[in-house]
Amino acid sequence: MINSDFHFLRPEWLLALLPLAVLALWLLRQHKRQGNWLNVCDAELLPYLLQTRAGGRAKARVFWPLSLAFVLAVIALAGPTWQRLPAPAFRNDTGLVIALNLSVSMDADDIKPSRLLRSRYKITDLLRQRKDGQSALLVYTRQAFVVTPLTDDVETILNLVSGVNTDIMPIQGRNTLAAIRQSVDLLKQAGIQQGDILLVTDAVEAIDPAALEKTRGPYRISVLAVGTETGAPIKQTGGGFLKDKNGNIIVARLQVKPMKKLASLSGGIFQSMTADDRDIQTLTHFFDRAAKAQGAKDAQLKLNVWRDFGPYLLWLVVPLAALGFRKGLLCLALLVLLPLPQSSWATEHSEVWQKLWKTDDQRGQQAFKQQQFERAAELFKQPDWRAAALYKAGKYEQAAKIWQQQNSAEADYNRGNALAQAGKLKAAIEAYQQALAKKPGFEAAKKNKELIEKLLKQQQQKQQQSSDSKKSESQKNQQNQNQQDSSDTSQNAEQNSVQDQSKSDNGEQLKDQRGDSSKQTESSPKDKKESVRDEEKQAKAKQPADESKADAEQKAVTTSEAKKPNEDQQAVEQWLNRIPDEPSGLLRRKFRYQYQQRRQ
Structure with a gap:
C-alpha cells in the first residue's frame, strides 16, 4: 500500500x-x-x-x-x-602500508627457502585475505623506496612482489625510521585518517620514543618478525658467506626485544612468522578490528x-x-533477430561497447593481463607496449624491429633479448653493446651480453669439433679405400702368377704325356670358366657387405649431424632461460634513479 x-x-x-x-x-x-x-x-x-x-x-x-x-x-x-532502502553510510577507508626490509641479512636461510622468499609468500597471503581498504608496498634498507602507492588493485602489488630482492637496492644498511616516515607520507598523501604500518623485517635498531611518536602520527606500527634467534650465515651470490672486517662469518640473528618495544609504543602488535597461516590470520584480524569498530559506531547513519x-x-x-x-x-x-547466433552477437556487442568506453591501449592491457598476447599486440598503439606483447607471443623478430626504432638503452636491451630468443646471437650482442654505450652502468645488459658471448663460443667450439670429426672420418674412409685397392691389385697379381704357373705346367705335361694332355686341354677351359664364375660370385657377395658397411657409416654420420642441432637448440634454450624478464630490473633502475636524485 x-x-x-x-x-x-x-x-x-x-x-x-x-x-x-x-x-x-x-x-x-x-x-x-x-x-x-x-x-x-x-x-x-x-x-x-x-x-x-x-x-x-x-x-x-x-x-x-x-x-x-x-x-x-x-x-x-x-x-x-x-x-x-537500508544503506549504511560507512565505508572502510583504512590503509595498510607494508614495509619490507631488503638488507642482505634477509638472504639468510635459517627459515627455508630463505627469509626474503618466505616474507614474499606471507605478503602475498596477507594481501589476498585483505578484502577491502587500500594497500601499499615499499622496501627499505638505509633508505626507503616506494614499490606501489596506496591502491585498491591488489593484483598490481602481487605482480611486483615477485621481483623484489636484495640486489635491486642501490644502497645497503637498515633505517627503520626512514621506512616509517615514508609510510606515513603515503598515508597522508592518500588522505587516510586511520591506517596501519606493517614492518616485515628481521631486525630493528633502537629508536627514540619521542622521535617515533612525532614521526608515526596517528598511525599504528606492527611488526612481522622474520627468522630465528639462532640465526644463520648470509650467502653471497658469488659463493661463500658474508664476513666482517676481521674476516669472521656474520651470523644474522633475530632481534625480538626491539621489535616488541616498537610495536607496543606505537599501538600495534608483534607477530613472529609461523610455518602455517596463523600469523596472517592474527594480523588480518587486528587490521580489520579498527575498521569494524568504526563501522559499528556509524551503523546508525543511513543514506537517503x-x-x-x-x-x-x-x-x-x-x-x-x-x-x-x-x-x-x-x-x-x-x-529477423532470432536466427542470429547469440554468442557472436554478444561478442560483437561487447566489442563495440568496449570501444565506446576504453581506448585501444586499455583494451590491449586487458588482453595482456588475460595472456592474450597476440590480441594485445593488435590493440596496442604505443610501440613499447606492442613490442612487449609480441615478445610474450613468441614473435621475437617483430618485437626487435619495433624496439630498433626507439633510441634508448632500454629499447636496445629489450631488442637484444628478442634477438637472443630468435637465435640471432651476434645481432643480440651488438644490441647489448649499443645499450651499454648509451648507459654504461646497465648491469642487466652487461650480464646478458656475457651470457650470449659464452653461448656463442660454445656453438663455435661445437661447430669446430663437428668439422674436425668430419675431416677425420673422410681421411679414414680414404685410407680404407686405398687399402682395399692395394689388396685388390695384390690378389690380381697372385691370380696372374698362378695362371702363368699353370700354363707352364700344362706345357711340360704336353711334352711328356700326349694322351693325358689332350684330356687336360679339354678340361682346362671348363676349370677356368668355373674359377671365373666362383670369383665373380665371391665379388658379388663381398660387394653388398661393403655397401652395407658404407651405408651404416653414412647413417651414423647423418644421425650424429641431426642430433647436434637439437643439442645446440637445447643449449640455446637453457642459456636464454637465464635472461631475466621479471620486474626486478625495472625496480632496480627506478630505485637507483631515486637514490641519485636524493643525493643531488
Whole structure:
C-alpha cells in the first residue's frame, strides 16, 4: 500500500507530459468541430461534405494507446517511489602500508627457502585475505623506496612482489625510521585518517620514543618478525658467506626485544612468522578490528536511498507500444533477430561497447593481463607496449624491429633479448653493446651480453669439433679405400702368377704325356670358366657387405649431424632461460634513479 512517502525521484521528467496535453486538446477540438455538423447534416453525408484524409479515423484509434504508453514511460522516467532502502553510510577507508626490509641479512636461510622468499609468500597471503581498504608496498634498507602507492588493485602489488630482492637496492644498511616516515607520507598523501604500518623485517635498531611518536602520527606500527634467534650465515651470490672486517662469518640473528618495544609504543602488535597461516590470520584480524569498530559506531547513519519502481511500469508500456506498429511488423522484426547466433552477437556487442568506453591501449592491457598476447599486440598503439606483447607471443623478430626504432638503452636491451630468443646471437650482442654505450652502468645488459658471448663460443667450439670429426672420418674412409685397392691389385697379381704357373705346367705335361694332355686341354677351359664364375660370385657377395658397411657409416654420420642441432637448440634454450624478464630490473633502475636524485 502506498503511504505518505510517495514521491518522484526525478520529477523534472513530468514536464514531458505538457506537449502531449497540448496535442490531445487540439485533437479534441477538431473532433468537436465535426460534432457540430452532425446537428445540421446526416452522418451519411459528412464524408462527402467534409475534407478528411484517408485513414484519419485509424490514426485516431492508434493515437490514444500510444498516448497512454507515452504517459506511462514518462512516469517511469520520473521514478515513482515510496519505499526506503537500508544503506549504511560507512565505508572502510583504512590503509595498510607494508614495509619490507631488503638488507642482505634477509638472504639468510635459517627459515627455508630463505627469509626474503618466505616474507614474499606471507605478503602475498596477507594481501589476498585483505578484502577491502587500500594497500601499499615499499622496501627499505638505509633508505626507503616506494614499490606501489596506496591502491585498491591488489593484483598490481602481487605482480611486483615477485621481483623484489636484495640486489635491486642501490644502497645497503637498515633505517627503520626512514621506512616509517615514508609510510606515513603515503598515508597522508592518500588522505587516510586511520591506517596501519606493517614492518616485515628481521631486525630493528633502537629508536627514540619521542622521535617515533612525532614521526608515526596517528598511525599504528606492527611488526612481522622474520627468522630465528639462532640465526644463520648470509650467502653471497658469488659463493661463500658474508664476513666482517676481521674476516669472521656474520651470523644474522633475530632481534625480538626491539621489535616488541616498537610495536607496543606505537599501538600495534608483534607477530613472529609461523610455518602455517596463523600469523596472517592474527594480523588480518587486528587490521580489520579498527575498521569494524568504526563501522559499528556509524551503523546508525543511513543514506537517503529509495527504491525506484519506474522500471516496473515498462511492462505495461510494451503491449501498448506494440499497437502503434503495423500488423506483422513486430513479428517480422522478431523473426529477423532470432536466427542470429547469440554468442557472436554478444561478442560483437561487447566489442563495440568496449570501444565506446576504453581506448585501444586499455583494451590491449586487458588482453595482456588475460595472456592474450597476440590480441594485445593488435590493440596496442604505443610501440613499447606492442613490442612487449609480441615478445610474450613468441614473435621475437617483430618485437626487435619495433624496439630498433626507439633510441634508448632500454629499447636496445629489450631488442637484444628478442634477438637472443630468435637465435640471432651476434645481432643480440651488438644490441647489448649499443645499450651499454648509451648507459654504461646497465648491469642487466652487461650480464646478458656475457651470457650470449659464452653461448656463442660454445656453438663455435661445437661447430669446430663437428668439422674436425668430419675431416677425420673422410681421411679414414680414404685410407680404407686405398687399402682395399692395394689388396685388390695384390690378389690380381697372385691370380696372374698362378695362371702363368699353370700354363707352364700344362706345357711340360704336353711334352711328356700326349694322351693325358689332350684330356687336360679339354678340361682346362671348363676349370677356368668355373674359377671365373666362383670369383665373380665371391665379388658379388663381398660387394653388398661393403655397401652395407658404407651405408651404416653414412647413417651414423647423418644421425650424429641431426642430433647436434637439437643439442645446440637445447643449449640455446637453457642459456636464454637465464635472461631475466621479471620486474626486478625495472625496480632496480627506478630505485637507483631515486637514490641519485636524493643525493643531488
